[in-house]
Amino acid sequence: MYIFSNCLASLSRIEDQVGYRRFLLLALGLWVCGCSTSLPEVRPPAAPASTSVILTLSEVHTTAEGLQIALSGTQPFSYRLVNHHQPLHLTIDVPQARIERPEVRTVGYGGIEAMRLSQMSGAEPLVRLDVDLAEDAVYSLAKAQAQLDLRVRTSTPQEKRQTVGLQATDSEQPTVPPQAISKAPRAKEYKVGTGDTLAITVYDEPDLTLQRRVTERGLIDFPLIGQVQVVGLTAMQVAERLESQLSPGYLRHPQVFVDVAEFASKKVFIVGAVAKPAAFTLRGETSLLDVLSQTDSLSQSGSLTVFRRLSTPGEQGGNHNDVQAIHVDLQALLQRGNMSKNLILQAQDVVYIPKPDAVFVFGEVAKTGPIPLPEGGMSLVETINKAGGFSKFAASKRTRVLRMVEGRETIIHVDMAAIIRGDLGKDIMLRSNDIVIVPEAVF
Numbered sequence: 001m002y003i004f005s006n007c008l009a010s011l012s013r014i015e016d017q018v019g020y021r022r023f024l025l026l027a028l029g030l031w032v033c034g035c036s037t038s039l040p041e042v043r044p045p046a047a048p049a050s051t052s053v054i055l056t057l058s059e060v061h062t063t064a065e066g067l068q069i070a071l072s073g074t075q076p077f078s079y080r081l082v083n084h085h086q087p088l089h090l091t092i093d094v095p096q097a098r099i100e101r102p103e104v105r106t107v108g109y110g111g112i113e114a115m116r117l118s119q120m121s122g123a124e125p126l127v128r129l130d131v132d133l134a135e136d137a138v139y140s141l142a143k144a145q146a147q148l149d150l151r152v153r154t155s156t157p158q159e160k161r162q163t164v165g166l167q168a169t170d171s172e173q174p175t176v177p178p179q180a181i182s183k184a185p186r187a188k189e190y191k192v193g194t195g196d197t198l199a200i201t202v203y204d205e206p207d208l209t210l211q212r213r214v215t216e217r218g219l220i221d222f223p224l225i226g227q228v229q230v231v232g233l234t235a236m237q238v239a240e241r242l243e244s245q246l247s248p249g250y251l252r253h254p255q256v257f258v259d260v261a262e263f264a265s266k267k268v269f270i271v272g273a274v275a276k277p278a279a280f281t282l283r284g285e286t287s288l289l290d291v292l293s294q295t296d297s298l299s300q301s302g303s304l305t306v307f308r309r310l311s312t313p314g315e316q317g318g319n320h321n322d323v324q325a326i327h328v329d330l331q332a333l334l335q336r337g338n339m340s341k342n343l344i345l346q347a348q349d350v351v352y353i354p355k356p357d358a359v360f361v362f363g364e365v366a367k368t369g370p371i372p373l374p375e376g377g378m379s380l381v382e383t384i385n386k387a388g389g390f391s392k393f394a395a396s397k398r399t400r401v402l403r404m405v406e407g408r409e410t411i412i413h414v415d416m417a418a419i420i421r422g423d424l425g426k427d428i429m430l431r432s433n434d435i436v437i438v439p440e441a442v443f
Contacts, residue, residue: 052098052125053075053094053096053097053146054097054098054100055072055077055098055117055127056073056099057071058070058071058072066110066111066152066154067110067111067151067152068149069115070148070149071092071094071149071150072146072147073146074146076146077096078095080093081203088133088135089131089133090131090139091130092129092150093120093128093129094126094148095124095126096126097125097127098125098127099117099119099127102117103115104117110152111133111134111137111139111152112132112137114132115129115130115131116130131152136154138236139151139152139153140235140236140256142235142257142258143201143257143259153236190234190260190282191234192230194218196213196262197213197264198212198214198235198238198258198259198260199211199258199261200222200242200256200257201257202246202251202256204255205254208222208223208224210223214230218230218232222242225242228242236258239258243255266347267280267281267347267348269350270291270350270351270353271370272304272352272355272370273354273355274295274353278294282346282347285344286344287342287345288333288342288344291351303327303354303404304351304352304353305354305360305402305435306325306328306345306349306350307324307326307350307352307362307437308323308348309324322439323363323437325362325402325409325435325437326343327404329341352370352435357373357432358432359378359435360433360436361387361435362436362437362438363436363437363440364390364393364394364438364439364441365389365390365391365394366388366390367387368387371383371387373432377429377430378429379428379429379430380399380414380416380427380430380436381416381419384416387436394438394441395439395440396417396420396438397416397418398413399414399415399416399436399439400412400413401414401434401437402435403431403435404433414426414427414428
């Protein structure tokens with residue numbers, strides 16, 4: 001107050017600065033009021049509420065090893081494992097999610113006893129999936145953008161003890177009939193091959209959550225444990241192998257989840273009398289009909305040939321790739337429904353649908369495929385030249401021609417090595433739909 005009084009006295013002596021005195025008085029008054037009055041709280045604008053995803057328990061079906069559950073959303077979502085330590089119970093939370101009504105499924109087989117999908121109360125919308133597991137159940141999770149797959153397997157033979165459909169957990173009954181658990185046909189689970197890309201998740205270990213491509217030797221390189229052989233294993237078996245090598249030396253009770261992010265190893269090819277040559281990826285047991293049903297403008301040919309490379313013992317103890325040509329009667333398969341003709345395809349099979357007035361060259365040449373047959377005919381030597389010549393791995397002396405004569409296959413062996421050396425009398429003229437096979441040499 002003493003300082004304040006002196007300031008006022010000094011200001012009163014300054015006659016020519018009346019406006020300045022009034023300004024200072026006003027500023028000091030505001031300063032005194034500010035010391036006793038708190039400023040209003042400034043709050044940042046509220047963030048817009050995020051759109052909730054709607055979840056449904058869309059699929060429950062049997063696989064070759066157990067059961068698979070699909071939790072599907074109307075848009076991509078994230079999840080977190082709330083409980084995965086208790087061996088008989090699994091809890092998964094999905095934040096910012098809603099369900100149309102609570103669901104309960106009593107299963108009683110395949111490693112799952114019961115499931116509950118619930119809407120949790122709280123500040124944010126949260127959906128919880130509880131799964132009661134059998135004593136010997138082992139599970140894995142695979143996540144796509146808008147779907148979470150839970151796969152459960154058990155060492156006990158799958159024996160259906162009880163199936164109760166969809167039920168509401170509140171007093172209201174569903175307006176739609178209960179949906180029984182559907183059982184899809186059991187198919188062989190996809191096995192990892194070279195070139196595939198694996199998405200690997202180690203729970204609670206972000207540095208170990210990554211993608212790895214399978215090398216030509218069938219290996220992936222994984223942190224801490226180095227190279228791991230994975231070719232020929234299912235995704236679940238790869239997860240088990242990683243868990244066993246991470247524990248107990250590096251992690252205690254690791255939870256590893258593996259999914260195939262990119263299928264690249266197992267393809268079949270359709271060429272010949274089709275609108276466009278195509279390649280199809282095998283993601284399990286795939287039949288010839290499965291592939292033909294996806295082929296545009298299939299010709300009216302009465303037969304086709306599937307070329308398959310076989311690894312056979314060589315003359316000097318090693319292995320070499322030979323070619324097997326499998327003829328399929330399309331009329332018997334497509335028109336008469338003879339399912340014995342429905343061949344199960346293998347990786348790298350080539351399905352050739354014959355083209356009129358053409359021959360087909362397959363094996364160790366620069367360019368395999370159909371070659372038009374000119375009106376005056378074409379010799380075997382001319383055909384090999386139009387295919388770009390032999391590759392460096394070709395066993396030219398074991399070249400053979402497959403020819404259908406009155407519905408039966410005839411094999412003509414031709415020593416092309418002798419023809420190249422000048423014995424032109426061994427050359428032969430080809431006919432429409434002949435198939436030339438050049439096997440691999442043995443080293």
